Every structure is written in structure tokens, then in C-alpha cells.
Amino acid sequence: MRYAKLPLAITEQSKRLSERGLLFDDPQRVEKYLSNIGYYRLSAYWHPFELPSFNGNSRNHQFKPNTTFDQVLHLYIxxxxxxxxxxxxxxxxxxxxxxxxxxxxxxxxxxxxxxxxxxxxxxxxxxxxxxxxxxxxxxxxxxxxxxxxxxxxxxxxxxxxxxxxxxxxxxxxxxxxxxxxxxxxxxxxxxxxxxxxxxxxxxxxxxxxxxxxxxxxxxxxxxxxxxxxxxxxxxxxxxxxxxxxxxxxxxxxxxxxxxxxxxxxxxxxxxxxxxxxxxxxxxxxxxxxxxxxxxxxxxxxxxxxx
Structure with missing residues (x-):
């Protein structure tokens, strides 16, 4: 396979997390952390909060109900x-x-x-x-x-x-x-x-x-x-x-x-x-x-x- 994922702006990154079910009240705060830590780096810490995959993929990318950004940040810290x-x-x-x-x-x-x-x-x-x-x-x-x-x-x-x-x-x-x-x-x-x-x-x-x-x-x-x-x-x-x-x-x-x-x-x-x-x-x-x-x-x- 050829890698075809396009880079996302920080605002688009926070929007994607929200669409996948991650809860947060302050998008600007989340975007600040994404800017300083990085989406890819933080993804290792929200992995345990994702729903299990049933279609053979390694990750589902959808978050378990009621998962908050602060839970992910807590694990990172x-x-x-x-x-x-x-x-x-x-x-x-x-x-x-x-x-x-x-x-x-x-x-x-x-x-x-x-x-x-x-x-x-x-x-x-x-x-x-x-x-x-x-x-x-x-x-x-x-x-x-x-x-x-x-x-x-x-x-x-x-x-x-x-x-x-x-x-x-x-x-x-x-x-x-x-x-x-x-x-x-x-x-x-x-x-x-x-x-x-x-x-x-x-x-x-x-x-x-x-x-x-x-x-x-x-x-x-x-x-x-x-x-x-x-x-x-x-x-x-x-x-x-x-x-x-x-x-x-x-x-x-x-x-x-x-x-x-x-x-x-x-x-x-x-x-x-x-x-x-x-x-x-x-x-x-x-x-x-x-x-x-x-x-x-x-x-x-x-x-x-x-």
C-alpha cells in the first residue's frame, strides 16, 4: 500500500476527535495540547479508551462512551x-x-x-x-x-x-x-x-x-x-x-x-x-x-x- 493520509490542521484534528466521541468543553485548550504534544504522540494514550475493533482493523478509532480528553491527558502526564x-x-x-x-x-x-x-x-x-x-x-x-x-x-x-x-x-x-x-x-x-x-x-x-x-x-x-x-x-x-x-x-x-x-x-x-x-x-x-x-x-x- 501507498501511504495516502493527508496532514490535518490543528483545528481539524480536534474536530476529528470530537466526531469520534472524545468529550471536551474547550476546543482551544485541546488544540493547544495538540500543538505542543502532537496528535500522533497523544494517540498512544487514547488507544486504551477506544472501542474494540470488530472488522479486522488494528484500531477502531471510536471512543468508548463518556471518554474525556482529560482522561487521556491524565495518562500522558x-x-x-x-x-x-x-x-x-x-x-x-x-x-x-x-x-x-x-x-x-x-x-x-x-x-x-x-x-x-x-x-x-x-x-x-x-x-x-x-x-x-x-x-x-x-x-x-x-x-x-x-x-x-x-x-x-x-x-x-x-x-x-x-x-x-x-x-x-x-x-x-x-x-x-x-x-x-x-x-x-x-x-x-x-x-x-x-x-x-x-x-x-x-x-x-x-x-x-x-x-x-x-x-x-x-x-x-x-x-x-x-x-x-x-x-x-x-x-x-x-x-x-x-x-x-x-x-x-x-x-x-x-x-x-x-x-x-x-x-x-x-x-x-x-x-x-x-x-x-x-x-x-x-x-x-x-x-x-x-x-x-x-x-x-x-x-x-x-x-x-x-
Whole structure:
């Protein structure tokens, strides 16, 4: 098929929503939100309020009776707050892993341990990763980069504790997994209260797309992620099992449980869990189920004590 939909003016967009049964009293207010957020972006949040389709199409586009624009906006605002809260936690976890990995590796192998191929399992992967960092720093105007270039000729890259600050979570996850120094990786895993190195590697890998959704303002609330989190025995009773129906373990709930466990290790006095529960309270049961929350989630740890 050839795409043939024509663009609509903002006033036509609000008119179409009204014709499809969405209730609102102030078209200008709706048009303001459509102008700033976008019809396409908001459509992900009114999808749950649409009538089921009976003709084989993926969506009906007609709204359930008594659906209001404020209900859609409420869900959109919830998702924005959720992203900010999850991003806050992942940032703190990411910084902790960065710092502990770089410090442990430097103390064992020197300031430029990241440049030593023998410290990494796959030399080809290491060479590729190092080249990417060198290329990025070659174009960088960061103060620490320009200072290093001006002050030092060798080695050509800054020390690992500076380099690590340029790594995204995905890049850090790849470097951490490729590190061959088991003692360094075990030190980091224990500090984050993860039972094994392999578990931490899998967790960092799985959290990367969650972090990217948050960073790029994507829809988080009812998203289904491709990767499963590893089974972590010490918190198994808190998690939705892999054999749960409707791929429930691929939704956000398990990720929130694991993020909470990591936050407890990184920042034991944090109010993050309580703030997450306060935010979750604004949704009803259907909203919770869209995130993969089990029916008895309030009776499970860590929410029971929050």
C-alpha cells in the first residue's frame, strides 16, 4: 500500500476527535495540547479508551462512551512523571556502576587500563569500542578533553575515570561484559547486591532499552520490552515469572522491582520506592495491568513495606 493520509490542521484534528466521541468543553485548550504534544504522540494514550475493533482493523478509532480528553491527558502526564522517576533511578545506578568499574580497574591495572587489550575477552570488540571512544573524543569540546589534549601527548586518550564519563549505559554494559578481570567485576556486582557477575551483566543489558525510552521521551507506561530480565533468586518471589500469561514479564513491572533492588544498594536512604508508589496510586487496576503489575502487587515486597 501507498501511504495516502493527508496532514490535518490543528483545528481539524480536534474536530476529528470530537466526531469520534472524545468529550471536551474547550476546543482551544485541546488544540493547544495538540500543538505542543502532537496528535500522533497523544494517540498512544487514547488507544486504551477506544472501542474494540470488530472488522479486522488494528484500531477502531471510536471512543468508548463518556471518554474525556482529560482522561487521556491524565495518562500522558502520568507517563511523563513515570519516565522522569525511572530515569532518575537508572542514572544513579549507571553512575555507580561507571565509578566502581573504573576505580576498581584503575587500581588494579593503572590509569589507562581501558587501552590494554589483554584486559578484555574479545580483542576485536575492544578495538572497535576503543576506536569509537577515540572518534567521539576527537570531536569533543568538553573541558577535560581539551585540557588533556593540550597538556599530555601520551597516552593519546584520557584516563579511565574520565573516559567512563562519556559512556552511555549501553556502551558501559558492553565494556563491563567484555572485561576479563573477574575480581573487578565481582567487586562491582557485590556493591550492587547482585548475586553473580552474569546477573549484573544481564541486568545492565536489559535496562539499556528502558533507559533509552526514558531519555528519548518515549512511551514507557504500557511498553513491552523485547528482553527478559534474568531470574534473581533472592528476589524471585517479588517478580512476575517468565511463564506468566500475555508476556507479563516483558512489561515494566519486573524492571521496576529490579531497579528498586539496585537503588537499595546504591542509595539505601532514597525515597524512590515511596515516590513510585505514590505515582502508581493515580492509576486504576487497568492502568497497573498495562504495566504488568500482578493483582497482588501491593502484598509483595518491596511495595508492602514502602
Amino acid at each position: 502520568f507517563d511523563r512523571k513515570l519516565r522522569l522517576l525511572v530515569m532518575e533511578a537508572i542514572e544513579r545506578i549507571e553512575v555507580a556502576v561507571r565509578t566502581r568499574w573504573a576505580t576498581a580497574l584503575a587500581l588494579r591495572h593503572g590509569s589507562h587500563a581501558h587501552m590494554r587489550a589483554e584486559l578484555f575477552k574479545d580483542p576485536w570488540q575492544h578495538t572497535s569500542d576503543l576506536a569509537k571512544i577515540a572518534a567521539e573524543l576527537g570531536k569533543s569540546t568538553e573541558t577535560f578533553v581539551t585540557h588533556y589534549k593540550k597538556q599530555y601527548k601520551e597516552p593519546f586518550l584520557p584516563p579511565i575515570w574520565a573516559i567512563v564519563e562519556t559512556m552511555s549505559l549501553g556502551t558501559l554494559s558492553r565494556w563491563f561484559k567484555n572485561t576479563s578481570d573477574t575480581a573487578t567485576k565481582k567487586e562491582v556486582s557485590l556493591a550492587l547486591n547482585m548475586p553473580t557477575i552474569e546477573i549484573l551483566e544481564q541486568v545492565l543489558h536489559a535496562l539499556t532499552p528502558v533507559r533509552n525510552v526514558c531519555a528519548h521521551h518515549g512511551r514507557l507506561w504500557n511498553r513491552r520490552f523485547a528482553m527478559s530480565l534474568p531470574v534473581i533468586k533472592r528476589i524471585r518471589e517479588r517478580l512476575v515469572p517468565p511463564d506468566a500469561p500475555h508476556h507479563q514479564d516483558h512489561h515494566l513491572y519486573n524492571y521496576l522491582v529490579v531497579v528498586d533492588a539496585l537503588m537499595k544498594a546504591v542509595s539505601p536512604g532514597s525515597t524512590w520506592t515511596q515516590r513510585l508508589m505514590t505515582l502508581a496510586d493515580v492509576l486504576d487496576g487497568a492502568g497497573h495491568r498495562s504495566m504488568g503489575f500482578p493483582e497482588d502487587w501491593r502484598e509483595r515486597q518491596p511495595w508492602k513495606l514502602a
